[in-house]
Amino acid sequence: MKAFQYVTAQSVDSARDWLGPRASYLAGGNDLLARMKEYLADPDLLVNVKSIPGLADIEPGDGHWTLGAQVTIARIEQDPQIRKLFPALHEAAAEVGSLQIRNVATLGGNLAQHSRCWYYRHRDVVCLKKKGPTCFARLGENKFHSLFTGNPCISTVVSNLSIALAALGAVVLVQQGKQTVRWSIADLYAKAWDNPIAHHSLAHGDLILKVEIPVEPGRSAYGQISEKGAFDWALVSCAAAAVFDDGRVKQARIVLGAVAPVPYQVEAANDLLKGKKIDEPLAARAADRLLAGAEPLEHNGYKIPMARALIQRTLLKLMG
């Protein structure tokens, strides 16, 4: 990697002050340092944000829980209350990388990580996402790629936590310039839908501070299918959360991961569930709505039946 300088910020303001055009925030470093080693990123300065007071706290609350962006994934996975209140988040956290990775990886880093597309990550391939002329995956090895996208790049969002947090209706607090903005998970990734260069909506200098998760009197679940039994990326993931009234769905969110550059949601699928009891036929119809319009390529058509099975299983899991 290229030589760089390193500072530790003690406040959000100082982190922002340090972040010049050739600087990067450093949290767990799993993604950034690996990109630097492959010369995919070459910042002159790393601004360590792990020591900023308050950003590594888990704050319980009656209306919502607040998780600091610097909370490690291992802490999310191991917190017994999170497991009880937000099972989807617990399950998604437990599937991230390996225990060693979860011990250092942070919530903010997981949300802001870059594409894992093997063309994008290859040191000698200049693909569309790296401002090259073309997406090689489109006509190449696209087994791990998107079924839905609004742009020519077909890499997928790979953050497990984003899928669970989208289902849970979480709000992301982002420091943007002098103000703190509140984004939905959909907002956090919207830019990646139609911009091939983007991995998320964060502009240079934006910093994820916290994530608020509303405490809803419902249930949630997350599941993923990988090629290996552990320590592997999801081929498809699915999270769902629902609030019930007398056994019928009052409101629900279903989200698919690894099928689009964003956590993939279809309002019509959520609406379908309202006022109904979840059973197999309903879950199948919800899957139809979520997967309508999928555009499989040469090697990723399997993701459609896989996603269908996962949607059905995740929804049925909500019934206990």
Next chain:
Amino acid sequence: MPTWPKETKYIGRHVQRVDGPAKVTGSARYTSDVQPEGWLYGMILRSRWPAAKISDISLEKARQVPGIKAAILVREGERTIRYYGEELAAVAGTSKQACLDALRLIEVTASPLPFVVKETEALKDSSPPVWEKSPNLSKPKVVEKGDLAKAFGECAAVVEGFFTTPVLIHHPLETHGNTVSWTDEGITAWASTQGIFSVRDGLAGNLNVEQSKVRVISEFMGGGFGAKFGPGIEGALAARLSKAAKAPVKLMLTRFDQSLAVGNRPSSFQKIKLGASADGKLLAYELDAYGTAGIGSGGSTEGGGGGAEFPAPYIYTIPNIRVSHRGVTVNAGSARAFRAPGHPPASFGMESILDELAVKLNLDPVEIRLKNDPSPVRQREYQLGAERFGWKQKYHRPGSSPGPVKTGVGCAGASWGGGGGGTQAEAQINPDGSLEIRCGTQDLGTGTKTLIAVIAADLLQLKPDQIQVRIGDTRFPPSGGSGGSTTAASVSPAVFDACTQALEALQNQTGVADARGDNWKAACKKLGINPLIVGGKWQPGLSSSGTGGVQFAEVEVDADTGFVRVKKITCVQDCGMVVSRLTCESQVNGGIIMGLGYALYEQRVMDSTTGVVLNPNFETYKLPGLADVPQIDIILLDMPERGVIGIGEPVTIPTAAAIANAVANALGVRIGSLPITPDKVLAALGKTQAAHA
């Protein structure tokens, strides 16, 4: 004829690895741990082009980087590059970063050439030739026996199938590499190698230095499966860098390097037709196969061929056959021997089509094997294994498992040669009773040191930890490369001979009638000042070759998601006399886990447009992890009367075939392509949605 003792205290029993504590505490020094005074890092610049004419490489700017002590070209003058990752130049410097910086400043003038990286594309006449003067597709090598057309006509059942296996990359946990010091006195190389003497001879030959002036040391090494025999280009470069920089150079490949240029298992594409009589006797077999060994037919290997051919119809004897093999050259790193060269793809194709035939004839897969397998050893193993595995209770008609998560079972067999020879060893008995055994072999991690200690301990009635085993140095009596599962069968008889003769000499010299066990120390004391050093060599009668093994697999397949989980592997393996039971069983575990990788996870992925290896890391080149490893049940068929036989290779052969057969049994449809990943399962079940046109 010498014979092994009938009564043993250590031979054939579980004995802790003698070097276990050193390995777990980190005091064991591997090649990458060696740090001779003033050592430098070495690194290689590789081609970014899959094919190119290189007209000039300028090292000037690289040499200016602070800390860089040497920069050299792999070869002077114009040259043609034929695959992504081919070595161009190398640098040595005082830090890793200095080397990385220098590599980026080397200026290469290249004219890219057309290339082809996939077998199915390279087959075509229109594909760009990898070698200017010969076509990519070789002429078929054909073997014929009997009257095939007539025989197929007489068969009660004929099945056809197409089977493919991927290129696997050699990924031992310790990458290829050497630390080399080249001074006026000669060369000392610490090598991660399967053959210290072949590295010595390779360095001496390549660099024009007398063999007596080259010393190769490999005290501990982190795995070699057929691709670590010679010094390799990286070894020669380390030596040249050392000479140029006048300092020792450590050049260990990175995981990225490892994925490109140190050899691999060739792919195979097998069109098979098999026919049998109504009672399941195999009558006719036809194979039309091709596969790639990359740009060539394999680098320097001693463990077996690196070509794409494989034995067919594998372990079966069929009266009427036609076998055709073709090699396909592609712009990718070349093959090298890879744990049981040729056998795993052979086993996968043959055992798969055999199960298809069994289904068609309504025969139990174990029955059809008992009917056709000519090996009495495997006949016994199938019966033993089926009983232990519960085959009769578990086997069901293919696809009859209820529910979305389906269970299935399968089996497969394998054979391997092995055998030993060409090894010397010496025993040094010191007056204080300490004993040192020296042998110029090397321990790949299989437990060779423990094996030597166990033998000496039993013969001399000492404890294994009383014996100082010294190996991995070309100054010790010579032994061969550790390939072809020959190490145990080569080393054991030589150690037997050295110990037996040393004991005799000790008794003669000291007048002690039986110097073993309790009398040992007193006898040694009588030696006086000088230690006793006695040489021994490999003797016939203590080892043999030729093994058979069978494996049974039990799997669960999620028919909705395509996810395959292997629940259990039962392995019945013949390996003659077991010397060190713990390390022997460890070999079986390792072989099966490697076979599991072949079955479900591993494959080199090449990109047609860019010509690169797309998965040069453990993120996307997927190896089995702990969560994936099934219960492994091992039955070693003890046959002490046969002497010592190696076990490293045979145990990895049938695993993938047994798993594939179990998956087919679970689903009722066959996935004829390794690795069996969820996408292939869903496609085989007809669930996958086709691409938009």
